[in-house]
Amino acid sequence: MAQAQALSSGLQQLTHRSIAAELGVTHALVVHYEPDIESLRARTCEALLMGEFDEVVGTLNGDADPVSNLSRVIGLMSRPGREDFAGVWLDGWSLGRRDAAAARAVRAMMDRWQGLVANMLSRGTGAGVFADVDPQECAWEIIALLDGLSAHTLVGYGDPQHYSARVAAPVEARLGLARGTLNATLAPVHGPH
Amino acid sequence: MAQAQALSSGLQQLTHRSIAAELGVTHALVVHYEPDIESLRARTCEALLMGEFDEVVGTLNGDADPVSNLSRVIGLMSRPGREDFAGVWLDGWSLGRRDAAAARAVRAMMDRWQGLVANMLSRGTGAGVFADVDPQECAWEIIALLDGLSAHTLVGYGDPQHYSARVAAPVEARLGLARGTLNATLAPVHGPH
DNA sequence: CGTGGTATTGACCACATGGTCAATATGGTG
DNA sequence: CACCATATTGACCATGTGGTCAATACCACG
Numbered sequence: 001m002a003q004a005q006a007l008s009s010g011l012q013q014l015t016h017r018s019i020a021a022e023l024g025v026t027h028a029l030v031v032h033y034e035p036d037i038e039s040l041r042a043r044t045c046e047a048l049l050m051g052e053f054d055e056v057v058g059t060l061n062g063d064a065d066p067v068s069n070l071s072r073v074i075g076l077m078s079r080p081g082r083e084d085f086a087g088v089w090l091d092g093w094s095l096g097r098r099d100a101a102a103a104r105a106v107r108a109m110m111d112r113w114q115g116l117v118a119n120m121l122s123r124g125t126g127a128g129v130f131a132d133v134d135p136q137e138c139a140w141e142i143i144a145l146l147d148g149l150s151a152h153t154l155v156g157y158g159d160p161q162h163y164s165a166r167v168a169a170p171v172e173a174r175l176g177l178a179r180g181t182l183n184a185t186l187a188p189v190h191g192p193h
Numbered sequence: 194m195a196q197a198q199a200l201s202s203g204l205q206q207l208t209h210r211s212i213a214a215e216l217g218v219t220h221a222l223v224v225h226y227e228p229d230i231e232s233l234r235a236r237t238c239e240a241l242l243m244g245e246f247d248e249v250v251g252t253l254n255g256d257a258d259p260v261s262n263l264s265r266v267i268g269l270m271s272r273p274g275r276e277d278f279a280g281v282w283l284d285g286w287s288l289g290r291r292d293a294a295a296a297r298a299v300r301a302m303m304d305r306w307q308g309l310v311a312n313m314l315s316r317g318t319g320a321g322v323f324a325d326v327d328p329q330e331c332a333w334e335i336i337a338l339l340d341g342l343s344a345h346t347l348v349g350y351g352d353p354q355h356y357s358a359r360v361a362a363p364v365e366a367r368l369g370l371a372r373g374t375l376n377a378t379l380a381p382v383h384g385p386h
Numbered sequence: 387c388g389t390g391g392t393a394t395t396g397a398c399c400a401c402a403t404g405g406t407c408a409a410t411a412t413g414g415t416g
Numbered sequence: 417c418a419c420c421a422t423a424t425t426g427a428c429c430a431t432g433t434g435g436t437c438a439a440t441a442c443c444a445c446g
């Protein structure tokens with residue numbers, strides 16, 4: 001419902017009337033149940049980002065190998081067709097500029113991602129598979145790279161075919177991995193549902 | 194004028210009436226001279242980004258050392274107080290989602306930055322100072338990292354004090370430089386005017 | 387002087403937004 | 417049945433937007 005609309009048209013286009021139209025009711029009714037549209041937007045944003053996160057985490061299910069974990073995350077985040085979620089992130093940042101609550105929510109989501117990656121990194125460094133980096137700091141760098149990628153996606157900068165490799169390369173260098181180790185050619189494993 | 198307003202309030206808040214108010218005239222007059230506000234926004238965005246670019250390029254004036262060049266760029270882009278320009282980038286990406294012309298303009302700006310960095314990289318690899326990377330690809334990665342940084346800036350994610358180091362670290366790793374080589378503690382050299 | 391072009395205005399329009407409010411259905415419970 | 421809570425509506429409001437238009441003011445030039 002609201003989430004699909006936000007995905008395809010952007011959070012700012014999510015309005016009492018747009019929801020009402022899709023539901024086939026009056027906008028007054030929507031107002032009745034959702035009196036504060038700003039909050040609805042923030043919550044929708046949060047729900048969408050949380051959904052994406054959970055989906056990715058679900059994909060890692062059971063797999064404990066930090067290399068394949070990282071590879072999968074990179075593959076999923078740089079896959080073609082992720083433009084809509086990139087848009088949600090962008091809307092979230094935009095929203096966070098004026099709405100303190102939204103900013104807090106977005107930061108919390110970023111923390112989740114950072115934690116996920118940091119976890120992989122610390123497992124990898126512990127096992128001696130990765131170079132000895134500070135997992136927290138390095139996770140931040142990877143998140144920043146992925147966020148930059150989202151931005152690029154939205155204005156169609158660069159060839160999407162190269163996205164995965166372009167994220168993988170610097171991460172591999174940072175972790176002392178051989179070139180191509182992290183460049184998953186689109187993870188086949190069941191895929192997101 | 195218009196640029197200052199876009200910087201402080203965001204491109205979307207740049208409106209016929211907001212300009213008129215600041216100029217102390219009627220909004221009809223503004224319409225008379227600037228009939229298409231969308232185009233004004235796009236042009237303002239472009240001008241601002243171009244201004245930032247030129248300012249940074251100006252700072253490098255005469256210095257041919259790729260290491261100090263890169264270090265300065267990283268320092269400038271991750272300095273505290275750059276939130277407003279980060280906002281312009283964000284607005285640009287946002288604008289580019291629906292306005293094809295704006296997207297083209299933003300992509301052109303990204304190309305400029307990518308070219309600037311690629312140039313540094315190819316000089317560095319040529320001189321054997323940097324590891325042997327593909328300058329074009331690697332420049333892209335660095336740009337993505339900086340763009341991700343801009344996004345983080347806007348929602349206040351992470352400690353701004355660490356921004357510079359966090360960008361420097363992965364780049365150093367990628368280029369085979371010693372830790373800290375690129376972590377300029379705020380370039381003192383005259384500074385941007 | 388007056389004639390013409392530019393600067394500037396106020397009044398207006400259509401449209402969309404968030405939101406309120408009183409008035410109805412509608413359906414279950416005592 | 418009567419009653420009450422909930423669902424739902426249409427009408428309305430203030431505000432903001434982009435934009436048009438006819439009417440002035442003003443100033444230079446012949």
